[in-house]
Every structure is written in structure tokens, then in C-alpha cells.
Amino acid sequence: ARRGYPEAVLCEGKTMDHLVAIARAVGERGADDPEALGTILFTRATAEQAEAVCRELTGAIHDPVARMVAWPGPVPEPSGGTVLVLCAGTADIPVAREAWLTAQHLGRPTELVVDVGVAGLHRILARVDQIAAASAIVVVAGMDGALASVVAGLASAPVIGVPTSVGYGAAFEGLAPLLSMLNACSPGVAVVNIDNGYGAGHMAAQIAATG
Amino acid sequence: ARRGYPEAVLCEGKTMDHLVAIARAVGERGADDPEALGTILFTRATAEQAEAVCRELTGAIHDPVARMVAWPGPVPEPSGGTVLVLCAGTADIPVAREAWLTAQHLGRPTELVVDVGVAGLHRILARVDQIAAASAIVVVAGMDGALASVVAGLASAPVIGVPTSVGYGAAFEGLAPLLSMLNACSPGVAVVNIDNGYGAGHMAAQIAATG
Amino acid sequence: ARRGYPEAVLCEGKTMDHLVAIARAVGERGADDPEALGTILFTRATAEQAEAVCRELTGAIHDPVARMVAWPGPVPEPSGGTVLVLCAGTADIPVAREAWLTAQHLGRPTELVVDVGVAGLHRILARVDQIAAASAIVVVAGMDGALASVVAGLASAPVIGVPTSVGYGAAFEGLAPLLSMLNACSPGVAVVNIDNGYGAGHMAAQIAATG
Amino acid sequence: ARRGYPEAVLCEGKTMDHLVAIARAVGERGADDPEALGTILFTRATAEQAEAVCRELTGAIHDPVARMVAWPGPVPEPSGGTVLVLCAGTADIPVAREAWLTAQHLGRPTELVVDVGVAGLHRILARVDQIAAASAIVVVAGMDGALASVVAGLASAPVIGVPTSVGYGAAFEGLAPLLSMLNACSPGVAVVNIDNGYGAGHMAAQIAATG
Amino acid sequence: ARRGYPEAVLCEGKTMDHLVAIARAVGERGADDPEALGTILFTRATAEQAEAVCRELTGAIHDPVARMVAWPGPVPEPSGGTVLVLCAGTADIPVAREAWLTAQHLGRPTELVVDVGVAGLHRILARVDQIAAASAIVVVAGMDGALASVVAGLASAPVIGVPTSVGYGAAFEGLAPLLSMLNACSPGVAVVNIDNGYGAGHMAAQIAATG
Amino acid sequence: ARRGYPEAVLCEGKTMDHLVAIARAVGERGADDPEALGTILFTRATAEQAEAVCRELTGAIHDPVARMVAWPGPVPEPSGGTVLVLCAGTADIPVAREAWLTAQHLGRPTELVVDVGVAGLHRILARVDQIAAASAIVVVAGMDGALASVVAGLASAPVIGVPTSVGYGAAFEGLAPLLSMLNACSPGVAVVNIDNGYGAGHMAAQIAATG
Amino acid sequence: ARRGYPEAVLCEGKTMDHLVAIARAVGERGADDPEALGTILFTRATAEQAEAVCRELTGAIHDPVARMVAWPGPVPEPSGGTVLVLCAGTADIPVAREAWLTAQHLGRPTELVVDVGVAGLHRILARVDQIAAASAIVVVAGMDGALASVVAGLASAPVIGVPTSVGYGAAFEGLAPLLSMLNACSPGVAVVNIDNGYGAGHMAAQIAATG
Amino acid sequence: ARRGYPEAVLCEGKTMDHLVAIARAVGERGADDPEALGTILFTRATAEQAEAVCRELTGAIHDPVARMVAWPGPVPEPSGGTVLVLCAGTADIPVAREAWLTAQHLGRPTELVVDVGVAGLHRILARVDQIAAASAIVVVAGMDGALASVVAGLASAPVIGVPTSVGYGAAFEGLAPLLSMLNACSPGVAVVNIDNGYGAGHMAAQIAATG
């Protein structure tokens, strides 16, 4: 529980041996003092990695779409302002869900809205009240990343943009929405790494902590 | 008048000597047979280049904001469908104006609307009828280039996106809106080179030729 | 049938669960009001995805080369001007076919010509009449992307360039023909995303709608 | 005062004529209803642009280091939590000052600390209490951009990273710290455009609004 | 006269002091044994640099368009096969002329043809006999660089492509034609650095040495 | 036999159906008039593709290291000057062999020397006579690509550089040796696409045709 | 034993046939004169490659995490100053271990410390004495690469930075830490290729040779 | 004198006001305790900046080619092993001289050799004894950066590569030699930022401290 927030373990790139050792160490620390440890999130876990972690940590919960394992599983009682996660397309759902679950595990009330890309503006315009009510907003979009600018223009809360690697060709694995969001023509947008739903959910939860 | 359209001379990168020689040759060809030649557009001309061209070609008209010289100056009687040029910010005006003038010289009725960036959606929503009525639409935007996706979602006419070099840092001289527009999440968008108002106006005029 | 055109579903990047849910929803909307819905195109579908979609939507037709599923299958009666699809090499055929099928489903008369790369100019010169007669032209090419400039120099109709990821090394997955086409030295070229046959076919069909 | 925050005019890239027209319009709107308008910030203004804006708007204040003009000049009574601006090197001061002034004009109590780069860790370790007390932190750094990761590891408040174009060679005009900050190994960092002090100050002020 | 060819001094990037010292040393070596030294070419020379070199080396000849100084000035009696330099646009002339002069000073018969870009194929088709007769061909082109592929398709001699920095936006200072030429769809093309007329002329002269 | 040289078919990216159809057509053309057709080279063929081609074309020869199939198999009687292929490391052999076989099938006497990277200069210095005697030299190298500059400094024949994708990390799939060879500090180097052994062998054979 | 140091064979990119031939040749040279040959390191070996090498060379030792085979297996008696290898995260261990083993085989006393990333500064601050005592330091880090700057600020020994491909999205396969380390704001840092633990260990061993 | 080495002030990017304030503070610290402070190096100083620094610090020495000011001016008595600086071309001299002066001010015996690029191998082969005798070697080269690999193959001392921005076109401001040096095919090379002579000289002096 560094600085009062749950820790996270990035599974990607770790050998199975190293990951299991980490999970075991977590379990031992948690056995000593569960309060102090708080929740641990395992992110970007393959099915095989998730299974191994769950074997080590009784009561862990695996969300296969978000590729996340949380231990202990139950989310805390929500407090602070609402974190709203908006997601442009269906293919962005895994990243959006990672942000949404992270904010829940950091203790915020959360809402998740999918398929509100700017190609059909009416879909996002139908959400203006929800946007106005949020304390922090996460916008998840690939391809043109245009949703971040549009939402920030409608919101008074800060917007965290998460470019995704959804798209092909000149999307260059997420470079297009990354640059697009960094150049958002509305103020009130800051950006995290491509596909970094965890980072966005964490940041949004920090922002909304004080309502 | 290759393929029935006015010719263009790209002034940028040409020495003064070469440019003057070209203008002189144009004047001579025009003197022989003005009909066959049609209008000649000199694009991306510095003030000094424009002056030199105007000295060679009596009756040429210089638009310093668009950095364009047209000879002969008067635009033809408009025919075909309307070309609508939409421009996100004030700094994009030179490029937008280049597109608008080009379409005029290719014989289309034209409209130019500036400062309708997506940071304030109401500005573009106020234009939905104008967008619906156009036969071809040029969208000029820098930074996030998000306007192209939003407009294409509202239009049934084809949209030509012109990314501009407006912006700084991670706009990388127009790379950000270029990639963003190439990845437009609405169908019906095609893209020309960064700052290429001439190319967009030409293409839009071709599209709108048949209404 | 947003803005009067068929909808498209990009299969790439979607989980099988999400895709099947979308196909099912399409089927239900179509059962309610087939007219209003019009054709739905499923693009960039793997064999497995295509099969799943076809299972949901009776009468759907799958083109494995173009990786496209259309539902309902039959193309509409053609109207408007001709869309001509030109393709530089054999390896570009999947993308060319995607453009060609899309334009057909949007209701245009279409022609598809393959293997007319600029290495053998006589092949493209043999097509000048066909080029002159088209209302909109799609040029599909990888590697040097030079075909777009050459065709635009011969055509009075607008040219939509589709760079492909065909090539290796310094083609950088389609970057080379993308940049080449954006810098086409002939006017009348606009460009869509790398391998985006669907987008090009859509745009060309819009352009040729009015002949 | 869109969405309750001061508006900003990006001076860079605007012609003098357009900028003066905007300043005049601002002055007229402000004469009608100063409350509703609130403060206007003119950012990235050259000396010449700043002078022209100040001529139009009586009482405007120009900060030449931050290249910013504010009208009306006085900052509002501070409310909300503290915005802390940390700046790695002397050459980053212009951007840091832009962030700091923006947060002040948005009504936050602010602190500015310069020359705390990670090459001498003691300098940043001497600030841990100040870091702990802030509600939002802006980290301004060029070159390796390492300060963002280090500060986020010490803070529980969110960190807005501003990569700067300070550096040479493989800094590639700010690309190095941009990528570095987007990959910050500590959670709680989000990033704005290179040199975008205004955007960071705005975002930090939004975050700290509720303390 | 390393390996039997004239030496070259790249003036760009050299201080005036260093350049003058090099010119002086050349003059002294030449005074000792003019035969052994052969011609020296000073490339990419500013007007001021060229003047300084000419002051040191009596009889040197300066071509300001090619930005080249040659000493001794007269070209050798031509031998070997013909080097043909083809140039797409007027703005490419300086680079084309640098290639042409270099090949002359290396002792080849040379021809220079300008303004044969692929936008008007008839211009290049009018040159098929000249192309067939050459022993080595240099193609100089910016923007789409398409001329290299087209010419190589018509020639049996090797083609050296010189991409130029002519163009703007997505030409990215010559990157577009560089990649395009490296991906030439005709065999028989090899490429030198952007704007490197000297290198192309040298290579072509080597190739044509044996007819 | 376009322009007097064997044709080549790039297998990569072609579907098995298309490739077999091409091989069959080749076989039919060859049956009509073997002289006129000459040799056909199938390049970058997978094992499976090579097998399919060999099934269609009796007497075809497959070189699995070079990934090339030639039909008819036997190389012509050599004429012209020698093509020397130099290869920096063991991992570059497939590309080097592709160049070497291509030059053989185009009718040149050839030599192939491997493992002469610049890390051990004595290896390349032991080859100075062979280098001096060649009419055209192909240098195949990945990683730093330094061999091209070193060889060109020792040779009077033209050097064709082939950067390879050998290496990792900052080799960026061949970008490092590509840029390095384009910036060769010795004159007399021109470059083909990354891993393009075929193109280099073709070009070298053209150069050496006249000895 | 070129220049007194063990040789290395980069396995990646080599065919199994070529690799086995190299191992066999090594074995034969070693049989003739083991002293003169010294240790041979086989780097970046897959499990299958390592097995093949070990079959050829009796007594070879395989470290599967570092993907390295050494022959003969035992490390020499250490001499010179200490090489300290510091590693930011668990996923960087393979590269760190490659550096550490290389330095051992080059004869240095070594220390390996893992999981000291800058997100928790206390971890690196707990190592200041170890850092002060080292003669050469290797810093292995992905993502932001910030550890190199922080360590160099604490050390008087030279630091060799090894950026790793650990991370995702805007880490761009190691580009982010590469650029970050090249722009280290502390002096005393030099950088090797992404994931090049071998190169870093070699360089560090050279530096520490004289204590 | 952090960590026992002279401090450096990077002048580039600093306003004149900030730079003068820094110089003044240095002067005051030096007046209090000259021993403890040691030498201060001001790097990448414009003529105007250098003049201002020299006005503040009596006895400072300005090297205009290296763009460096040192205070106090005299270099210390040399100790430790020799630092050898090798420089490929005349245009690289400013960077080479910056490395050379830095190593002198850090107390090493130094040697500077210019114009030993690999285009003429005899020049570098004439230096093998000098290379063998050095304790640390700095290689300064632009364009292909090939000198680093060649020298490292001849040396047993570590090589610090400094890529320079010398070159044009595809040198991309030093990217070409940067990548080339990072991929040096000889072990024993590590790289600093483009044009970073100071960093290389510092690192080499650290390495050679113990002979």
C-alpha cells in the first residue's frame, strides 16, 4: 500500500517463476498484516499467468476481459467522487474495463459507458449529464482518439486519455490516438501510455478522492 | 488545362529565376490561346515571389493570406455542387483559404466557415444543415485533427481532410492530425498532404463537379 | 443505414463474444425493419470470425479473399457513375477486392483491374479509356505507391489512394506508399489508411453517387 | 469562461491581424459582462504579439518569461488545494512559469520550485514534505524526464508531467522526456504535450479545485 | 585522386577557417603534381564558401545553382558511356545539376533532362530512346519519387535514384521519395542519400566508365 | 525477359492460389517460346511456396537458404565482369546468397565471401586484390552496416549496399544499417531495400554486363 | 580471444546448421590450444540452440534465464575492480543476468542487485555504499529508464546504461528508455543497444580491469 | 565538485539573465572555497553567452571552436591513463575538441587525432599503436558512424562513441551514426548523446582515472 494506494504487479514480460515468487511473497506479507498491505492488482496477465496467481492467493478474483487479478477480491466501500469511464468502441473494452476495475479497487464509485465514439455524436451527447456529474473522466479510444477532445469540451472535470492500440495501418499500434490526445484542442486532458487502463484508473481515482 | 482543370505552379523551392521563367512562359502560352490554357494558380508563394509573378502576368490577383496568385484573376461562373470548407481554428485560415480559392477557380460555388473546432461542439452543431447540403466538404484542422471524424459523422458528402502544421511539440509539424485523419472513425474521409489546401480544394471541386 | 449508407463492423480486435453479440443485434434490428437497416458489412474478418457471423445471419455472404461478410448478401441494383478499382500487384488483391465489394454494396457499377503496376507502363496505358470513363477511381498499391500519381495524371475523376502493407524492409508496413501517395505530384489524389479497402470503396461510392 | 474556467488564446501561428481582432472581440465581450467572461490568457505570445494584445486590453499583464498575457491582470483570491510546480532545470523555467501562472489565474494557491533535477537527489528529497502536502503536482522536465517518475513515487497527489523541448540531439525536441514520462514506472502520472505549461497548469487547477 | 577518381570536399558543416586551410593544402598539393591530384570538387558550398575557395585556387569554376566549385575548372575529355540525368521538377534542378557536373568532371559524356515528372507521362515517354541509349541513369525527384520506378521500367541501364528534399508536410524533408525509391517496384534501382547529387553522379560515372 | 533480363516473382504476400496460377502461366509461356521467356526467379519463397512452384515447373531448382526458386534451373554461361558479394556475418548469408544466385542467373561470373565484418579488419584487408578485380560489388551487412563504407574506400568499382534486418533493438529491423549505408562516407555506394538481395544482385549484374 | 577478451557468438538469426558448424570449429580450435582460445560465450540462444551448442562442446554451461552458453564453463579467478549490475524490475532480470555473467567470464568480481527501480527511492538509497565502492556500474532498465540518471548522480564510477524492451505501448520496444538514457541529466552515463546485456557486461569488465 | 568531478553548466536553452546569475553564484562559491568547487565548465555556449560568463568569472578561458568556457582556466596536472580522441572528419572537430578539453580539465593526459575516417583506412591503420596504448578512447563521427566499430576492433580499451549531427538528408541530424554506433559489431563500444563531446570526455576521463 505504497502512498496509501493498492500496489500493482505488471505480469507482462515476467517469467512464470518470477511471477509465482512475487505472488507467494504477497501472500506472505498479507498473512502478516492484511490491513497494511491492502489490495494487490496483477495487470496484463495471460490466462496462464492469472491461473498461477490465483493458485497462490486464495480468494483472488480474475477478470479475463481486463486481464486483471485482484487480491483480496472484493472491492472496498466506495468513497469520494465518481470516476466515469467512456470508451469509443467495442474493441477498446478490455482497456476500459481495466481502468474501471482499478478505480473500483482504489475505492471510488464508478460508471462504465461503451460505444460512444464520435462517428455518432448523438451517443455522446446523450451522456452530457453523466459527464457533468463526474469528478474524473477516463476516455479510452483508439484510431483517431478524437473522443478525448470532444469529451473534454463538455466536461469541467479533468479527463485522462488512454490511447489504445486498436486500429491498423497508420494507427501504428496506438501512436495515432496518442499524438491526437496529446494535442487535444480542449484544455483539461492529460494522457497515459497506450493501453494503460490501469494507470488511467489509478490517476482518476486519485483525482476523485476528494470528490 | 491538363485534363480540363487549371494548372498549378508550386512556388516553394523554386529559385526566383526559374519561377519568373515559368510565369513568362505561361504568359506567352496564354497570349497564344487563353481558352486552352485556362486559369493558372501559383501556390505557396512568398510575398516576393507573388510580386514577381504579378509583374509578369498582367491582371493576376494575389491573395496574401492564402499565399496564392491566380491568372487570369477573375473566378469562373460557378457550376456543380457546393464545396464547403470548414476550418477548426484561426491559425488554420491560410490553408482553408487556399482550398476555398482553389475550388472557386475550378468553378464551384463555395462556402468558408472558420473557428468550428470540436472543443465547442455547439459551433459545429450549428452547421448541420450547411454540412448536409454540401456536395463535397474540406475539413482543415491541426493539433488533434478531430474535426474530420466529427464532420464525416454528420455528412453524407465525402470529406477531404487537410491536416495542418498548426500546433507544437507532439503535433510534430502536422503528423498528429495527419495520423488522426487517416484513422478517422467515420467512413467517408480521405486525406491530402499536411497544409495542402490546394490539393483539397482541387479534389473537392472534382467531386462536386457533377453536383 | 447511417447517413444513407450501409454500416460496417470492423471485426479485427473484437473478441468473439463481442462480435457475435453485435451480429445478433444486427439480425434483430434487421428482422424489425430490413429496409431501414440496409446492408451491413463485416470487414477484416478472420475465417473463424466470418463463420461465426454467418451462423448468426442467415443469407450472409463471405468473401474470404477480401475477408468480408455482407448481410443481406445480394448487392443492390447499381446506380450512379462507375467506380474503377486499379491494383498494382497480385499481393494487393485482397485490399482491392475489399474496395470493389464495398462499392458494389453501396450501389455503384464497378470494375476491377489487377496487375497494372508502373514497372510495365504499357499495362496501365492500355487502360486509358477505362480510366477516362470512370466517375471515381481507387488505386491500390504497396511498395513505392507510384501508381496513384501516374493514374491521377491520366484521369479527370478523383483518385482515392490505398497504400498497402505489401512489401518488406523499408516499406515499413505500408509507410512508404502512404507517404508517396500523400505527396502525389499529380493533383486529384486523396488517401485513406494503409490497407483500408473498405474506406476507399465507401468514399469512391459516395463520389460516384451523382455520376 | 467555458465550463467555468478562463479561456485561453494560443498566439503561436496566428497572424497579427487575426490576433488583434480576437483581442478586440475579447475586450468588447468583457465590456458587456466582465463577470461572465472571466480572465482570458494569451499563451505562447512573442514580444510583439504580447505588446499588441496589451494595447487592445487595458490592464492586461504580460509575463515575458512565461510568454503569457492575462486580462484582467490580477489573479483571483486562491481557493482549493495547493498546486505545486516542480522544475528540473533552469532552462525549463519558462514552461514551469506558464503552468504556475495558469494555475494562479484559475484560482489555486501555488508553489514553484526550480532546479530539482534527479542528478542531485538531495534537492528533491529536501522537498518531500512540500510534495506530500500538495493537492496536484506539475513536473516540468526535459532531457531524460526522470523527475516525473521520482516525484510520483514520493507523492500521493496526482502528477501532471510536462516534457520540455530542452536538450539536444537524441532529445529530439522533447520526444525523449515525452516517452519517458508516458512510461513512468510509478503510477499517478499523466502527461500533456511537450512544452504545454498552460495545459498542465489548467489540469492541475481542475484537480486541486476540490482540495 | 583516390582510386582514380577526383576527390570531393563537403563544404557544409565546415568552419570558414577549416575550409580555407583545406583549399590551400589542395592548391599546394596541386602545385607539386597536378596530374596525380586530378580535379577536386567542393560540394554544397554557400556563396561565401565558394568565394573563399575560388580566392585560394586560381582557375576554379563555381556553379552557383549546383553549389559546386571545381578546380581545375575545365572538364576532362569525355570517355565511356553516357550518363543521363533525369529530373522531375524545376525545384530539383540544383541537385540534378550537381549530379550532372560531377559525372562530367569524372569524364563521362552527359545529358540533362528536366521537368519530366510522372504527372504528365507523355514527357517521359518522349524520352524512351534517350533512356535506352544511356549507360547509367540518374533520376532526381522529390515528393512521391515515382519517377525512379517508371524510368527503371523503361531502361536496361542501372538507375541511381536521388530523392530530394523538395516538397513539404508529409514529404518529411525527403523521407517520402527516399522510401519510395528504396521500394521501387522495378528492378535496377539503387538509391543514394537525400539531395546527394554528387554521390549519384559519382556512382553513375563509375558505372558508365566501361560503356 | 523484360528489357533483356530475367523476370522475378516476389512470393511473399501472395496467396498460394495466386502463386500457383502465376507459376502455371509462366510454364505455359515457356512452353510456347523458352528463348523469349528466359529464366524466371521466384524470390522470398517459403518452403511450402517453393514446393508448389517446383511442382508446376519441371526442372526448377530451389535454394532453401536463399529462399529462391529458378526455372529453368541451370545458370547461363557467364559473361561480362565479375560480381563480388561480400557478407559481414553468418546471419547475413541468406541475403548474400540471394544476391549471388541472382547475379549468376543474370549471366555474370560471381564470387561470394562471407564473415568479413569490420570488427576484424584483417579479414577484409586479406581481400583487397579480390575487391580491386571486381566489376561490381555487393556488400551485405546488418547492425552497423559499416562494411559498405570500408569496402567502397578500397574499391574502384561501384558498391551496392544491402542492409539486412540482422540485429536487434536499435537495429530497428534494418533501419540502422540502411541509414548508415545511405550516409556512407566513401563515394561509390548506392543502396537497395533492407534484405533485398535480389535487387542488389540484379543491379550488380547490370553494372558488370559491360565488364 | 581477440584483443585479450573472450569471443562471443550471437546465436539469434543464425540457422541451426551454421550455428553447429561454428560450435564445432570452436571446439576444434579449443582442442588445439585451449589457452589461446579462452572462453567463448554464445549469446541470445534459444533453448534449442543452447542444447545444440552444448552437444558440440563438452563442459559448456547454459544459463537459460540469460540465454547464454559459456565454454569452457567455469569462470576465471576474479581480478580488477568490482562490476555492479543494478536492475530496475523483475522483467529486466534476463538482460541483467547476461551482463553479470559476461563480466564474470571476463574475470571481474561482480554483484547483481535487482528490483531497485526509482518508483521506490528508498531501495536505491539503501545501496549507496555498494554504488560508491564499484569500479564500473551497469544499469538495466526498461520503461522510463530513469534509474540510469539517478544512479549516475550517486556514483563516481562510470555507468553503462542498458535500455530494455520491457514495457508496452509508447515504450516502443525499448526506444523510450534508450532515448531517456542517452539524455541522462547526470554525466558519466554511456549507453549500449536495447537488451544488450552482453555488450554492457563486456564494457564494464574492460573499465574495471584496472580497478 | 560533485562526486569529485568538475561541474558543468549547459548554456544552450538558458536565458542570458539565468546564465549570468549562475555564473555569478559560481564565482561567489569559488571565492569562499576554490578547492572544494574545482573547475566549472560552461558548455555549448554561444559567443555572446561565453562573453557574459567570462565577464563574471575572472581568469575564465573560452575555446570558441569547442564552444566551452572553463573557470578557473588552467588545466590540472594530468594523472591516470591517456584519453585518446579520434575524429572522422573536419566538421566533427568542434565536438571532438569539446571531448578533448573536458578530459583535460578532468585531469587526464590526452591526445586528439582528426580526419581518420574509414573512407581511407590507411589513416586509421597508421594509428594502431596509439590506439593500443590508450586507456580510454573517444570516437567522434557523423554520417555512417563506422569509425566506432573499426576502432573498437583494434583496441582493448573501452570506446565511447559520439555520433555527430554532421551530414544531411538521411543522416537525420545524427540519427544515422547514433543507430550505427549503438549497433557496433565490435564489443567494447558505448554511446553518448548526439554531439555530446562533454559527456564522452567526462566518461573517458572517469574510465582512465585508474590508468
Ligand SMILES: Nc1ncnc2c1ncn2[C@@H]1O[C@H](COP(=O)(O)O)[C@@H](O)[C@H]1O
Ligand atoms: N500547394 C501545392 N501542394 C501540392 N502540390 C501542388 C501545390 N501546388 C501545385 N502543386 C502540384 O505541383 C505541380 C506543379 O509542380 P511544378 O511543376 O514544380 O510547378 C502541379 O501539377 C500541381 O499538381
Ligand SMILES: Nc1ncnc2c1ncn2[C@@H]1O[C@H](COP(=O)(O)O)[C@@H](O)[C@H]1O
Ligand atoms: N499554450 C497552449 N497549448 C495548447 N493549447 C492551448 C494553449 N493555449 C491555448 N490553448 C488551447 O487552444 C484553444 C484556443 O485556441 P484558439 O481558438 O486558436 O485561440 C484554447 O481553448 C485552449 O484550449
Ligand SMILES: Nc1ncnc2c1ncn2[C@@H]1O[C@H](COP(=O)(O)O)[C@@H](O)[C@H]1O
Ligand atoms: N555532397 C556530398 N554528399 C555526400 N558526401 C560527400 C559530398 N561531398 C563530398 N562527400 C564525401 O565526403 C568526403 C569528404 O569529406 P571531408 O573530408 O569532410 O571533406 C569525400 O570523400 C566524399 O566522399
Ligand SMILES: Nc1ncnc2c1ncn2[C@@H]1O[C@H](COP(=O)(O)O)[C@@H](O)[C@H]1O
Ligand atoms: N548479444 C549480443 N549483442 C550484441 N552483439 C553481440 C552479442 N553477442 C555477440 N555479439 C557480437 O557479435 C559478434 C559475433 O557475431 P557473429 O560473428 O555473427 O557471431 C561478436 O564479436 C560480438 O561482438
Ligand SMILES: [Mg+2]
Ligand atoms: Mg475538461
Ligand SMILES: [Mg+2]
Ligand atoms: Mg461522410
Ligand SMILES: [Mg+2]
Ligand atoms: Mg485526377
Ligand SMILES: [Mg+2]
Ligand atoms: Mg503519485
Ligand SMILES: [Mg+2]
Ligand atoms: Mg533498369
Ligand SMILES: [Mg+2]
Ligand atoms: Mg568505390
Ligand SMILES: [Mg+2]
Ligand atoms: Mg557517475
Ligand SMILES: [Mg+2]
Ligand atoms: Mg575495444
